[in-house]
Amino acid sequence: MENKDILGDCSNGAICHMAYTMNRIAGKWKLVILWHIYDKEVIRYGELKRNIGKITHKMLSNQLKELVSDGIIHKEIYHQVPPKVEYSLTEYGKTLAPIMDMLYEWGKKNRKD
């Protein structure tokens, strides 16, 4: 994965903090996915995909994988047939809740279309 991070050569402390956050949650879909999980608390892959709608299978899988590996969401696998997988926010992920709330509120306030 080399260095896809922005500001990898962080010289300014303040900016680094912002960059750290962005490296976790930036991306076209991450917050939207998180928002859906946050909304339902626990959600299965299929429902998540259906709810988001305009996301492809591959995109969703990839993003979920990253979120899991970043420790933001938890993946619970039920070994049954057919398989069932549930996603939920970890405690760490839940610390993003206030941020998601603000982003939501900001959109609600400013969207005029």
Added chain:
Amino acid sequence: MENKDILGDCSNGAICHMAYTMNRIAGKWKLVILWHIYDKEVIRYGELKRNIGKITHKMLSNQLKELVSDGIIHKEIYHQVPPKVEYSLTEYGKTLAPIMDMLYEWGKKNRKD
């Protein structure tokens, strides 16, 4: 520009608000750029570029252009030689300040490297 937006076919109100926000501020660089402008209040193109460091000329120009056209930042052009251009947050852009603060704080709190 067609429809690069996520969730263009918005069926769920709540999700739409979030999507609206993401359509404004998502992107690898936008919030980092905004954070720098917010930090300095008023900043020239050159200084902005130098401060961000790891961004290319093209990227920065493009992102700034989008931010201006979204009404988030203001561009003040001084017609002199050599030219001077200053960027600052608009009133609308300033409403993002609390969000930026939270993102910053979140990064500060969680960055352990």
Added chain:
DNA sequence: CAGTATCCCTTGAGATACTG
């Protein structure tokens, strides 16, 4: 049902050169 792998094309984004 959930997830991976492959194919393939579009887009993003860097380097560079040029203009006002």
Added chain:
DNA sequence: CAGTATCTCAAGGGATACTG
């Protein structure tokens, strides 16, 4: 100094098929 344009190439991401 600030910004645009072109050329180029790698990566992102869609469609589809396959596996557990």
